[in-house]
Amino acid sequence: MSWERIAAIPSGRRTKWLVVAGWLVVVALATVVAGRIGDVETNDSRNWLPASAESTRALDLAEREFTADEPEYLLLLYVRGTGVTDADREKARADAAALGDLGQMPPPVEESTAILVRVPLTAEQASEENVGPIVDRVRGQVTGAPAGLTVWVTGGPAIGADFEAAFDSLDTVLLLVTAGVVALVLLVTYRSPLLLLVPLACVGAAIALSQALVAASAEYGGLVVDGASASILTVLLFGAGTDYALLLISRYREELRHEPDRHVAMRHALARSVPAIAASGATVILALLALLLADMNSTRGLGPVAAIGIGSALLAMVTLLPAVLVVCGRWVFWPAVPKARAEGAPGAEGGVRAGGVAASAGGWERVAAVVARRPRAWWVGTAVVLAALTAGVATLSTGLPLSASFVTTPDSVRGMAELGRHFPAGSGSPTEVYTRADRQAAVTAAVERVAGVAEVGGPEPSNNGALVRVPLVLDADADSARARATVGDVRAAVHAADPAALVGGAAAEGLDADTTMNRDLRVVLPVILAVVLLVLVVLLRAVVAPLLLLASVVLSFGAALGASALIFHLIGFPQVDNSLLLNSFLFLVALGVDYTIFLMTRAREETARLGHARGVPHALAVTGGVITSAGLVLAATFSVLAVLPLVFMMQLGIAVAVGVLLDTFVVRTLLVPALVLDVGPRSWWPSAPGGRAAVSADGPVPERVPAEQH
Numbered sequence: 001m002s003w004e005r006i007a008a009i010p011s012g013r014r015t016k017w018l019v020v021a022g023w024l025v026v027v028a029l030a031t032v033v034a035g036r037i038g039d040v041e042t043n044d045s046r047n048w049l050p051a052s053a054e055s056t057r058a059l060d061l062a063e064r065e066f067t068a069d070e071p072e073y074l075l076l077l078y079v080r081g082t083g084v085t086d087a088d089r090e091k092a093r094a095d096a097a098a099l100g101d102l103g104q105m106p107p108p109v110e111e112s113t114a115i116l117v118r119v120p121l122t123a124e125q126a127s128e129e130n131v132g133p134i135v136d137r138v139r140g141q142v143t144g145a146p147a148g149l150t151v152w153v154t155g156g157p158a159i160g161a162d163f164e165a166a167f168d169s170l171d172t173v174l175l176l177v178t179a180g181v182v183a184l185v186l187l188v189t190y191r192s193p194l195l196l197l198v199p200l201a202c203v204g205a206a207i208a209l210s211q212a213l214v215a216a217s218a219e220y221g222g223l224v225v226d227g228a229s230a231s232i233l234t235v236l237l238f239g240a241g242t243d244y245a246l247l248l249i250s251r252y253r254e255e256l257r258h259e260p261d262r263h264v265a266m267r268h269a270l271a272r273s274v275p276a277i278a279a280s281g282a283t284v285i286l287a288l289l290a291l292l293l294a295d296m297n298s299t300r301g302l303g304p305v306a307a308i309g310i311g312s313a314l315l316a317m318v319t320l321l322p323a324v325l326v327v328c329g330r331w332v333f334w335p336a337v338p339k340a341r342a343e344g345a346p347g348a349e350g351g352v353r354a355g356g357v358a359a360s361a362g363g364w365e366r367v368a369a370v371v372a373r374r375p376r377a378w379w380v381g382t383a384v385v386l387a388a389l390t391a392g393v394a395t396l397s398t399g400l401p402l403s404a405s406f407v408t409t410p411d412s413v414r415g416m417a418e419l420g421r422h423f424p425a426g427s428g429s430p431t432e433v434y435t436r437a438d439r440q441a442a443v444t445a446a447v448e449r450v451a452g453v454a455e456v457g458g459p460e461p462s463n464n465g466a467l468v469r470v471p472l473v474l475d476a477d478a479d480s481a482r483a484r485a486t487v488g489d490v491r492a493a494v495h496a497a498d499p500a501a502l503v504g505g506a507a508a509e510g511l512d513a514d515t516t517m518n519r520d521l522r523v524v525l526p527v528i529l530a531v532v533l534l535v536l537v538v539l540l541r542a543v544v545a546p547l548l549l550l551a552s553v554v555l556s557f558g559a560a561l562g563a564s565a566l567i568f569h570l571i572g573f574p575q576v577d578n579s580l581l582l583n584s585f586l587f588l589v590a591l592g593v594d595y596t597i598f599l600m601t602r603a604r605e606e607t608a609r610l611g612h613a614r615g616v617p618h619a620l621a622v623t624g625g626v627i628t629s630a631g632l633v634l635a636a637t638f639s640v641l642a643v644l645p646l647v648f649m650m651q652l653g654i655a656v657a658v659g660v661l662l663d664t665f666v667v668r669t670l671l672v673p674a675l676v677l678d679v680g681p682r683s684w685w686p687s688a689p690g691g692r693a694a695v696s697a698d699g700p701v702p703e704r705v706p707a708e709q710h
C-alpha cells in the first residue's frame with residue numbers, strides 16, 4: 001500500500017470526518033482513564049531499585065521475618081543558641097504528648113543548645129498518600145514556641161513530603177506553561193492566531209491518549225511511573241508533537257500554493273512528509289525502549305512511558321491533524337491564506353515543494369552557499385568549537401543528594417543541616433544490619449570498628465529468633481555521599497563476619513541506586529547509539545554517512561553537556577544526579593538526530609536529482625526554515641522544565657534545550673552538511689543515489705521541483 005493511499009484516508013472528502021469522529025470517541029474514553037495517572041505514580045525508592053539490590057532484599061527480609069518494619073522517624077529539633085530553658089523543655093514535652101497517637105516515642109535527647117524528639121511513623125503512615133497530611137499536622141502543632149526557640153520539622157518523611165508536594169504542584173503548572181510557550185512559538189512562526197490552535201488541540205488529544213495508556217499499563221501491567229517521568233511525558237508530547245505538526249503544516253501550505261483542491265494538497269503533503277516523520281518517531285521510540293535494559297526501575301519505566309507518548313503524538317499528527325486541517329480549510333491560515341497559482345503564472349515557481357520552505361528563501365540559500373564554498377573549514381572549525389565545549393564535562397559533580405534536590409531549600413532540608421550541628425546526622429534514618437542470631441556478636445563488633453558509625457543500637461530478634469536486626473546511626477546525613485561511603489565500609493565489615501548478612505536503610509538504598517545507575521549508563525548508552533546507527537543505515541541505505549552522523553551526535557551531546565555544566569555552575573547548582581547523564585543523552589541523541597534525519601533524507605533525494613555537490617546545499621536551503629522552527633519549539637518546551645522547583649528537572653530542561661539549539665544551529669546547519677560535502681559522494685557508500693550520472697551532474701538548480709520527484 002503506497003503512502004498516497006494511506007494519506008488519502010485523513011485527507012479524503014468523506015473519510016476525514018470519520019477520522020475526526022474516531023478521535024473524538026478515543027479522547028472521550030481516554031479522558032476517563034487519563035485522570036488516574038496521578039494515582040499510579042510512585043516516588044517510593046523501593047519501586048525504583050531492582051529486586052536484586054541488597055537494600056531491596058533487606059526490605060523484603062524485614063517484611064517477611066520481623067513483626068514490624070523499623071519505623072521512619074519524623075524529627076522535631078528545638079534549638080536555642082544560648083542554651084535550652086525549662087520553657088523549651090516544656091514545649092518539647094507538650095508537642096510530644098499531643099502527637100502521641102502517631103506512635104510510641106523514644107525519650108527526647110538533649111544537649112546544651114538543642115532538644116531532639118523522634119516521632120516514629122509506620123510504613124503506612126510514611127507512605128506517599130499519608131505522610132503529607134501528617135507532616136502538615138506536626139508543623140501546625142510545633143508553632144507557638146517560646147521567643148528565641150527555633151523549631152525544625154525534619155527527617156526523611158518531612159523531606160519526602162516536600163518532594164511529593166513539589167511534584168503534585170507541577171502537573172497543572174507544567175501543562176499551562178508548556179502550552180503557552182508552544183503557542184507563542186507557533187504564533188511567531190505562522191503569524192496566524194487560528195492556526196496555532198489546531199496543533200495544540202491535537203497535542204491535547206495525544207496527551208489524553210498517552211496518559212490513559214500509561215495509567216492502564218501501570219495499573220494492570222506493572223509499569224513503574226514516577227513524578228519525573230509523568231512530567232517529562234507532558235513536555236515530550238508538546239515538543240515532539242509540535243515538531244511533527246510543523247513539518248506537515250509547512251509542506252501542506254506549500255502544496256496549497258500549487259493545488260486548488262485542499263484535499264489533494266493534503267494528500268500530497270502527508271504522503272511526502274510521513275516517511276521522514278515516521279522515521280524520526282521510530283528512532284525515538286526504539287531509543288526509548290532501549291531503557292528496558294536498565295536495572296533501575298524508574299529508568300526502565302521511563303522508556304515505555306515516553307515511547308507511548310511519542311507513539312501517541314505520531315499517531316495524532318499523521319491522522320487527526322491532517323483531517324482537522326482539511327476540515328477547517330484554507331481560512332485556518334488567516335491572515336496569510338495561501339492561494340493556488342496556475343502553473344506558469346507569475347510567482348508559481350517561487351517555492352520548492354518540500355519542507356515548507358521556499359527555494360528562494362534567501363537567508364538559508366546564503367547559508368548553504370557559504371558552507372558549500374569551504375566545507376572543510378566549516379566542519380573542522382565547528383568540530384573544534386564543540387570539542388572545546390565538552391571540556392566543561394570535567395567540572396560536573398555527580399551524586400545529587402535529596403537534600404540538594406530543591407531549587408529553593410525547604411525548611412525540612414535546612415533542619416537536617418541544623419541537626420548535624422547538634423546530633424549525629426543519621427539519627428533520623430538509621431542503617432539496618434540483618435544477620436543470623438549466632439553471628440550477631442561478631443557482626444556488632446565488626447561494625448563498631450567502622451569509621452563513620454556513631455552509634456550501634458541493641459539487636460531486635462526476628463519472629464522465629466533465627467535472625468536479628470541491628471540499627472546503626474551514622475555520623476553523616478543518610479542522603480550524603482559520606483554516608484553512602486560509610487555503608488560500603490559497613491557492608492565489607494559485615495559480610496566478612498557473616499556472608500549472608502544484609503545492610504539496608506536509606507543510605508544503603510542511595511548507594512545501591514548509584515551503583516545501579518552506573519551500570520545502566522554502561523549498558524544502555526551503547527545500545528541507544530546502536531539503535532540510532534541502525535535506523536540511519538536503513539533509512540539512508542548507506543554506511544559512511546550514518547557513521548559520520550553518529551560521530552556528530554556524540555560530539556554534540558558532549559558539547560551540550562559541557563556547556564550545561566558551565567551554566568549549572570553559574571546558577572549555583574553544580575551537582576547533578578546520575579540519572580541526568582542517561583536522560584539527557586537519551587533525549588539529545590534520540591530527538592537531536594531527528595533534524596539530521598530530516599536534512600539527510602532530503603539530501604539523498606536532492607543528490608539523486610542534482611548531484612552531490614549541489615544536492616546537499618539545496619537540501620539545507622529548503623529544510624532550514626522548518627527544521628529551525630521545530631528546533632526552537634523543542635528547545636522552548638524543554639526549557640519550561642527550568643522553571644520547576646526541582647533541581648533535576650531544571651537541569652534536564654537546560655541540558656536538553658542547550659543540546660537541541662546546538663543541534664539546530666550548529667550541527668545540522670554547519671557541521672553535518674559541511675562534513676558530508678567534504679567527504680563527497682562516498683558519503684552514500686555503498687549506494688549511489690540516482691546513479692553515477694546524478695552524483696556528478698552539472699547544470700543550474702531548477703527553481704521548482706516537479707511533484708513527481710518528491
